[in-house]
Amino acid sequence: MPDAAPRAGSGGLDDGGPGPAPAPVPADGLPAAGAPTPDDAGLPLSEHGAPGEDRSGAEEEEHPGGGAVGQVAKIRAVLRVRDFRKLWLSMSLSSFGDWLGLLAITATATTLVDGYMASNLALSGVLLFRLLPAILLGPVAGVFADRFDRRKTMVVTDLFRFGLFASIPLVGDLVWLFIAQFLIEVISLFWTPAKDAAVPNMLRKDQLEPANQLSLVTTYGITPVLAGGVYAVLNTSDGRLSQLLPGLDQIALALYLNALTFLVAAFVIWNLPSISGRRAARPEAPQGSFLGSLKEGFSFASHTPLVRGLVLGITGAFAAAGAIIATGQFYVSGLGGGQAAYGLLFGAVFVGLGLGIALGPSIAHDLARERVFGVAIVGAGIVVLLMAWTATLWMALLLVVLMGFFAGNAYLAGFTLLGTEVEDEIRGRTFALVQSLVRASLILSLATVPIGVGVIGQHQVDVGVLTLAVTGERVMLFVAGLLAVGVGLFAYRQMDDGRPVPLLADVLTALRRDTTARRRLAGGGVFIAFEGGEGAGKSTQVRRLQEWLTGEGLVARTTREPGGTALGGKVRALLLDPASAGLSPRAEALMYAADRAQHVHDVLRPALDAGEVVITDRFVDSSLAYQGAGRTIPMDDVRSISRWATQGLRPDLTLLLDLPPEVGLARARGRAAADRLESESLDFHQRVRRTFLALAEAEPDRYLVLDARRSPEELAAAIRTRVSVLLEGLPLQQLPADVPVPHSRRGGDHVVQTGSTPHLHP
Numbered sequence: 001m002p003d004a005a006p007r008a009g010s011g012g013l014d015d016g017g018p019g020p021a022p023a024p025v026p027a028d029g030l031p032a033a034g035a036p037t038p039d040d041a042g043l044p045l046s047e048h049g050a051p052g053e054d055r056s057g058a059e060e061e062e063h064p065g066g067g068a069v070g071q072v073a074k075i076r077a078v079l080r081v082r083d084f085r086k087l088w089l090s091m092s093l094s095s096f097g098d099w100l101g102l103l104a105i106t107a108t109a110t111t112l113v114d115g116y117m118a119s120n121l122a123l124s125g126v127l128l129f130r131l132l133p134a135i136l137l138g139p140v141a142g143v144f145a146d147r148f149d150r151r152k153t154m155v156v157t158d159l160f161r162f163g164l165f166a167s168i169p170l171v172g173d174l175v176w177l178f179i180a181q182f183l184i185e186v187i188s189l190f191w192t193p194a195k196d197a198a199v200p201n202m203l204r205k206d207q208l209e210p211a212n213q214l215s216l217v218t219t220y221g222i223t224p225v226l227a228g229g230v231y232a233v234l235n236t237s238d239g240r241l242s243q244l245l246p247g248l249d250q251i252a253l254a255l256y257l258n259a260l261t262f263l264v265a266a267f268v269i270w271n272l273p274s275i276s277g278r279r280a281a282r283p284e285a286p287q288g289s290f291l292g293s294l295k296e297g298f299s300f301a302s303h304t305p306l307v308r309g310l311v312l313g314i315t316g317a318f319a320a321a322g323a324i325i326a327t328g329q330f331y332v333s334g335l336g337g338g339q340a341a342y343g344l345l346f347g348a349v350f351v352g353l354g355l356g357i358a359l360g361p362s363i364a365h366d367l368a369r370e371r372v373f374g375v376a377i378v379g380a381g382i383v384v385l386l387m388a389w390t391a392t393l394w395m396a397l398l399l400v401v402l403m404g405f406f407a408g409n410a411y412l413a414g415f416t417l418l419g420t421e422v423e424d425e426i427r428g429r430t431f432a433l434v435q436s437l438v439r440a441s442l443i444l445s446l447a448t449v450p451i452g453v454g455v456i457g458q459h460q461v462d463v464g465v466l467t468l469a470v471t472g473e474r475v476m477l478f479v480a481g482l483l484a485v486g487v488g489l490f491a492y493r494q495m496d497d498g499r500p501v502p503l504l505a506d507v508l509t510a511l512r513r514d515t516t517a518r519r520r521l522a523g524g525g526v527f528i529a530f531e532g533g534e535g536a537g538k539s540t541q542v543r544r545l546q547e548w549l550t551g552e553g554l555v556a557r558t559t560r561e562p563g564g565t566a567l568g569g570k571v572r573a574l575l576l577d578p579a580s581a582g583l584s585p586r587a588e589a590l591m592y593a594a595d596r597a598q599h600v601h602d603v604l605r606p607a608l609d610a611g612e613v614v615i616t617d618r619f620v621d622s623s624l625a626y627q628g629a630g631r632t633i634p635m636d637d638v639r640s641i642s643r644w645a646t647q648g649l650r651p652d653l654t655l656l657l658d659l660p661p662e663v664g665l666a667r668a669r670g671r672a673a674a675d676r677l678e679s680e681s682l683d684f685h686q687r688v689r690r691t692f693l694a695l696a697e698a699e700p701d702r703y704l705v706l707d708a709r710r711s712p713e714e715l716a717a718a719i720r721t722r723v724s725v726l727l728e729g730l731p732l733q734q735l736p737a738d739v740p741v742p743h744s745r746r747g748g749d750h751v752v753q754t755g756s757t758p759h760l761h762p
C-alpha cells in the first residue's frame, strides 16, 4: 500500500521569518507571512498547546482564524511553513513513486510467469507480501520510531527502499521480486510511524487538520492519478523509449523512477533537522527494554479511553470497508450492473472520501473532533445498513458517496486526534498499532466475507404480498453496517469525555456556526471584551454597558486586565510602573499571561459558569497587539501562552474601539502621567492599532469595530444595539427586582435567579 504522505505536516521556519515589525495588512485582511497574525481564533474552548511545547522549527506563518477565512486559507498557511512544504513535496514524490511502483511491480509479477492461473497467483502473492509484514512487525516498528532519531530512521529506510526498488529490474526474477517486495514493506513499516509521530511536533496543534487534509488528498487523490498517467505514457511510448534507452523497458523505467523518488526523499529529509524534534536535543533512548516499550505501547492503547476508542473505531471501520469491497461485485450484479457499474461504485467511494476530507472540517466547524469521529462512523454504518436494502443502482451509488463522505470525516478526525492527543513519547507505537490493526482487519474481512456470502447463498423470502431477495452479499453488508454502528457508538462513548453539551444540540449549533450558543448550552454566561489602544474610551464604555445591563435586570460583572484580581493588581502595578523600564519583552508577556491565568481562574470562569454577563476591559487581543506586534515577540508564542493561560476561553463578542494612537495618547495623557506602555513610541502604538484591526477583520462575526472618535453617547448606543442582539432570549442570571443598581466596577454578590433575558431596550 502506498504510504500516506505526511498526515500531519512538519513545521519549520517561515520563508519570511519573524520580522522586527509587522508587515502592513494586505487586501485580504491578513498580515503577510512573518508578520503578526490576526489569529487568536479557531480554538474554541480548548487548549491548543502549551508554552515550551517542542515544535522545533515552527515559526511564524499566516494562520487565518475562524470560518470566515476558510479551510483553503488554512491549508495555504500550512504550506507557507517551509519545513512542512519541503516534507510534503518529498512525501508527494515518494507517494507518486510508490503508486508507480505498485503498478510496475504487479505488471512485473504477471510477466515473470506464464499462464492465467500463475499470473493471478503471482499477483495475489505480491499483494499478500505487501500486507503481511505490517501485521507481524508493525508494533515493533512503532517501538523503533519512539526510541530512535526519527530523521535518521526515515533517511536510512528511504535509502534501503531506493536500493531495493532499483534491484527488482536488475535481478529480474519472481522470487527476488517477492523478497524485495517483502523487505520494502518491512522497511516502510519503520518509516511510516517515524514520520507520523514526528510531524505533529513541528506544527501547531490546530494546523494538523489542514496538514492532514492536504496529505490525504495528495496521497489518495493526486499522486495515484499522476502515477497512472505517467505509467500509461511510459507504456504507449515503449518503442521510442527502447530506442532512447536501449535495454530498458517501460516497467524497469517505472521501477527506476520509483527508486529515484526515495533517493530524493532521503536527501530532503536529511536536510530537515526539525524532524528529529526532541531527540535532537535529547538523544538518549528512553529507559527500559525493547520488550518493555512494546508492552507499554499496548497497555497505553488499551487503557487510555480516547486512544482505545480511536484505535477500535478505525479498525472496525476498515473491517467494514473490507466487507464492502469483498461484496462489491456480487452486490452490483444483484442490482443488475456489470463491470462498468462496479467501476462506478468503486469510484463513488473515492469521490465520497475526497468530499469528506475536503469539506468535513468546514462543515463540522468547531464541533469537537472526538465527536465528529464517533458520529461519522455511526453515520457511515447507517448508510451501509441502507445500502443492504437498496433496490436500484443509482440509489446505491448515492449512498456509497455518502458513506465515503462519512468515512473521510472519520479518517481525518481520527488521524488528527492521534497526532494531537497522543504524547510524542508514545506516538510512534500508537500509529504503528493502528497501521497493523487496519491491515489485519482488512485482510480478515477480505478473506472471510466472501465465505460468508457463499455460505448464506441466495434465497427468496415471502413477507406477506412481498417477496424479498435475501442474498449473502446483502446480509454481509448488513452485518458490516451493524459493525460500523457498533464501533462508532463504542468510540463515541470512550472518547466523549463527559461534555456537558447534548450531542444533537452541539451538532446543530456547530452546523449553524454559533459558538456563543455552544458555550451557553454548556451552562455558561456571556463574555464580552473591550479592546483598543490607549485612551480609546474602553473604561468609559465598559461602565456604561454595565449600567445599562443592570438597569435591564441582568447580573453584569465588569473587570479588567491587567489587575482583575487582588494578585493581578500587584502585577499591574509592576507592569505599568515606569520604574520597571528594564523588563524584558518575554518577561512582560509572561507577566500579562500570569495575570490572565489568575483572572480566568478567579473571576471569569466562575462568573460565566454562574450565567453572568462578564465585561472585561482588555483580554488576549491586547497581548497579541502589544506584546506580539508592539514588542515583536513571535505571534505564535504569544498565542500559545495566552491559550495556555486561558485554557482556550474566548470572548463571545469583542468591541474594538479604534482610534489613531496620537488622539488616544493625548486623551490618556490629559488624564494622568504616562505609564510604561503609554510612553512607548508612536510607531509601537501604530503597530498595536493595525494588529487589533487585523484581528477584527479575520473574524467579523465576533467583533464590532467602532470609530472611537464618535461621542461617548453614540458609541454606547451602538454597543447596546449589538449586545442586545447577542443576549436576546438567553438564560442569564437576573437581578431580583428590589436590588439597587450597583456602582461597583466589579459587579456584586447579588441574590440572583436564572431566566430568559427579557426584551432589552437599547
Ligand SMILES: Nc1ncnc2c1ncn2[C@@H]1O[C@H](COP(=O)(O)OP(=O)(O)OP(=O)(O)O)[C@@H](O)[C@H]1O
Pocket (backbone or CB within 6 Å): 532, 533, 534, 535, 536, 537, 538, 539, 540, 541, 667, 668, 671, 708, 709, 710, 711, 712, 715
Ligand atoms: N468618545 C470619547 N470622546 C472623547 N473623549 C473620550 C471618549 N471616551 C472617553 N473619553 C475620555 O478619554 C479619556 C480616556 O478614556 P477611558 O479611560 O475610558 O479610555 P481607556 O480606553 O480605558 O484608556 P486606557 O486604556 O488608557 O485606560 C478620558 O478622559 C475620557 O473621559
Ligand SMILES: Cc1cn([C@H]2C[C@H](O)[C@@H](COP(=O)(O)O)O2)c(=O)[nH]c1=O
Pocket (backbone or CB within 6 Å): 534, 535, 561, 562, 592, 617, 618, 619, 620, 622, 623, 624, 626, 627, 677, 678
Ligand atoms: C491586557 C494587556 C494590556 N497591555 C497594556 C495595555 C495598556 O498599556 C496597559 C493596561 O492599562 P489600561 O488601563 O488598560 O490602558 O497594559 C498589554 O501590553 N498586554 C496585555 O495583555
